[in-house]
Amino acid sequence: MSANVPKRFELEIPIACDKELEATKVAERVAQEMQFGPDCVAEIKLALIEGIINAFEHSGSAIQKVLVEFAIHDEELEVVVQDFGQGFDASSKPNVRPLQRRGYGRVLMESLMDEVKYFTSPQGTRLVMKKRRPKCA
Amino acid sequence: MSEVFKVTARQAGKFIVIAVEGYINNLAGEKVLDEFNRWTAEGYRHFVLNLEKTQLVNSIGVSILIEMIEKTQELNGSMAFCCLLPIIAKTFKIMGLTQYARVYETEAEAIAG
Numbered sequence: 016m017s018a019n020v021p022k023r024f025e026l027e028i029p030i031a032c033d034k035e036l037e038a039t040k041v042a043e044r045v046a047q048e049m050q051f052g053p054d055c056v057a058e059i060k061l062a063l064i065e066g067i068i069n070a071f072e073h074s075g076s077a078i079q080k081v082l083v084e085f086a087i088h089d090e091e092l093e094v095v096v097q098d099f100g101q102g103f104d105a106s107s108k109p110n111v112r113p114l115q116r117r118g119y120g121r122v123l124m125e126s127l128m129d130e131v132k133y134f135t136s137p138q139g140t141r142l143v144m145k146k147r148r149p150k151c152a
Numbered sequence: 153m154s155e156v157f158k159v160t161a162r163q164a165g166k167f168i169v170i171a172v173e174g175y176i177n178n179l180a181g182e183k184v185l186d187e188f189n190r191w192t193a194e195g196y197r198h199f200v201l202n203l204e205k206t207q208l209v210n211s212i213g214v215s216i217l218i219e220m221i222e223k224t225q226e227l228n229g230s231m232a233f234c235c236l237l238p239i240i241a242k243t244f245k246i247m248g249l250t251q252y253a254r255v256y257e258t259e260a261e262a263i264a265g
């Protein structure tokens with residue numbers, strides 16, 4: 016991997032329409048540097064979009080930004096979305112029925128990434144997602 | 153929008169082919185829905201959505217596509233998708249769209265039914 020990508024770094028994304036794309040541009044570069052193939056790069060980008068728009072839409076944060084962190088490990092890429100909202104009960108997952116309109120974000124993230132975890136409290140929510148390197152062509 | 157987004161539509165026999173270019177989020181999805189509604193208002197009910205130039209569809213974008221599928225069902229029409237990137241095919245599969253709309257490799261196949 017080239018030396019110009021740090022092992023761990025953070026972006027501040029303002030809560031505003033389409034700003035999730037700023038994060039996906041960085042995600043794309045990082046994932047490509049890590050030799051993820053194009054389909055896996057797209058999967059990481061979509062999972063990140065879902066995580067960020069959930070933070071935008073549901074966190075109820077008074078602070079108008081979310082933090083996105085990338086950590087490059089030997090075996091995996093770790094992507095974190097941190098908001099400063101009210102938190103939620105992450106253990107109660109919505110059931111997904113065919114042709115239901117909403118409630119697919121978490122299902123998508125879990126299908127696209129190898130690991131998805133929530134750490135949530137009334138001070139905010141930290142979503143930690145991991146994608147393993149070798150599994151992805 | 154910070155990225156290029158474009159919707160174009162043309163008629164091919166009984167089908168209306170709607171081609172979408174760019175990231176489909178809530179706003180872009182609404183534009184696709186507007187185009188769709190314009191054609192249903194004129195009596196068309198068979199649609200092909202060509203997503204060759206769409207790189208990603210987020211969950212809110214997909215929810216709008218689901219709305220369109222439901223509308224075609226009400227009209228006894230049809231909705232088909234074509235030219236999907238693997239990530240979009242995977243998204244549609246996870247969200248169960250492929251049970252309600254056909255997916256074709258090419259636009260020509262979609263129009264041939």
Ligand SMILES: Nc1ncnc2c1ncn2[C@@H]1O[C@H](COP(=O)(O)OP(=O)(O)OP(=O)(O)O)[C@@H](O)[C@H]1O
Pocket residue numbers: 065069070073074075098100101102103109116117118119120121122140211212215
């Ligand atoms: N960062 C967050 N802060 C607070 N609540 C959250 C957060 N992320 C998710 N949630 C809660 O989890 C629910 C499920 O999220 P999910 O993304 O699966 O569905 P959705 O956002 O409601 O719909 P969709 O993603 O299909 O547009 C949300 O409706 C919200 O109540």
Ligand SMILES: [Mg+2]
Pocket residue numbers: 065068069119120121211
């Ligand atoms: Mg969501």
